[in-house]
Amino acid sequence: MATLIMTCWAIWKARNDMVWKQLQPSVDRVLSISQSCLHQWLEAQKYFHPSQMFQRGVAYQERWTKPHDGMMKINVDVSVHATENRFGFGCVARDSNGLFLEALCGRRRGKVSAVLGEALSIKEALSWIQRKDWANVIVESDCLVVVHAIQHQVQMFSPLGLIISDCCSFLSSLKNVSIFFVKRSANQVAHFLATAPEFTTDCILNQEHLPALCNSLLLADLA
Structure with missing residues (x-):
């Protein structure tokens, strides 16, 4: 059944490519895409399944909390603007007292899915950590699929898989x-x-350059 459904999806995708992009993939190409996507899906099921992500008894953090002494925390998120062919990401670093250290904002051209955008934003955060030579860091994201894929090192032959x-x-x-x-x-x-309209280019923000609303949100996390 999974093979049949994935093959139908690949045919439907090929039809859309012909109508909207004037592409004419071969039968072999359609079958190859179908088999590759099916393989990725089956591999992913070994590590997590949507029905298990929100199972009863699993309590995911609903409020921001300070990291333990000697640790720092970086939260990361993305905003995707498909109609404008762009996306933005935001990262904020705080110490074990909950005090603001630094923030990173970025804007990119390109049409990406929400999940791929989340993965790219996490990659940007990890690259930022490497450039700053930070250690003992907790990174938090609100994209469960990407977090699980990274935690379990899921291998996928796709753009998302490469970013993971x-x-x-x-x-x-x-x-x-x-x-x-x-x-x-x-x-x-x-x-x-990630969503603030005043940040139109890549930038590093310190306390002096934070918008008032951002400061309010930081204080609310400490309440």
Whole structure:
């Protein structure tokens, strides 16, 4: 049944490519895409399944919390603007007292899915950690699928799979850096930075350059 459904999906995708992109993939190409996607899906099921992600008894963090002494925390989020062919990401670093350290905002051209955008934002955060030579860091994202894929080092032959692989490589080279899932309510500052219209280019923000609303969100996390 899974093979049949994936083959139908590949045919439907090929039809859309012919109508909207004037592409004419061969039968072999359609079958290859179908088999590759099916393989990725089956591999992913070995590590997690959507029905298990929100099982009863699993309590995901709903409010931002301070990391333990000697640790720092970086929250990351993405905003995808498909109609404008762009996406933005935001990262915010805080110490074990919950005090703001630094923020990173970025804007990119390109049409990406929400999940791929989340993976790219996490990769940007890990690259930022590497450039700063930070250690003992907790990274938090509100994209459960990407977090699980990185935690379990899921291998996928796709653009998303390549970004997941890059994130895993970063984690293996960094000093005591781990990634966890939190709910959107515990990720408000990063979400603001990813969506704020005043940030139109890549930038590093210190305390003096933070918008008033961002400061309010930081204080609310400490309440």
